[in-house]
Ligand SMILES: [Zn+2]
């Protein structure tokens with residue numbers, strides 16, 4: 508965190524980034540900056556799903572077989588420090604966002620993190636109203652499915668609009684959820700020690716139809732069943 512703050516302050520002192528090219532009212536600049544941190548996080552999160560080295564660390568977050576607010580704490584420390592931290596510095600380098608807007612971004616980010624991982628029920632009409640713009644628990648539940656067709660979707664943390672714009676938004680039938688990763692679905696692979704060392708182990712990705720690694724374009728068994736009915 509200290510490294511992030513120092514790096515961003517250095518970039519700001521040297522007026523690096525696109526926002527230094529335009530004059531904007533304080534609140535508009537703050538809102539845009541929070542959105543820019545979030546859009547970078549979206550692309551980095553998407554990257555952690557497709558770049559095998561980054562997936563090794565990110566899969567720790569996905570390995571949780573039951574999803575609730577405690578899943579927020581299940582991140583490999585390397586991912587928190589390297590991937591998240593670098594993302595914010597990258598945002599500041601590209602766009603000229605400052606430390607204050609990063610603090611506001613984190614404030615909202617943590618509220619959303621707990622909210623979207625929480626095991627709560629809420630009126631479904633919220634998905635089709637505020638859920639058009641913001642990430643809702645139902646969106647992030649799709650992201651934590653074992654089926655990789657769904658795992659590789661809904662990457663956004665605060666604004667679900669990024670998934671809608673960049674074509675990664677998915678919903679799923681309200682049938683039974685199966686959270687986690689098949690390759691971690693054993694008690695001995697759910698221990699703290701195993702998860703910490705797991706990025707350095709060769710663990711093959713297993714998807715629901717036994718295919719390895721890549722996303723599928725064909726329908727999932729759940730969707731097939733749905734369209735057959
Ligand atoms: Zn993910």
Ligand SMILES: [Zn+2]
Nearest residue numbers: 568624647651
């Ligand atoms: Zn999550």
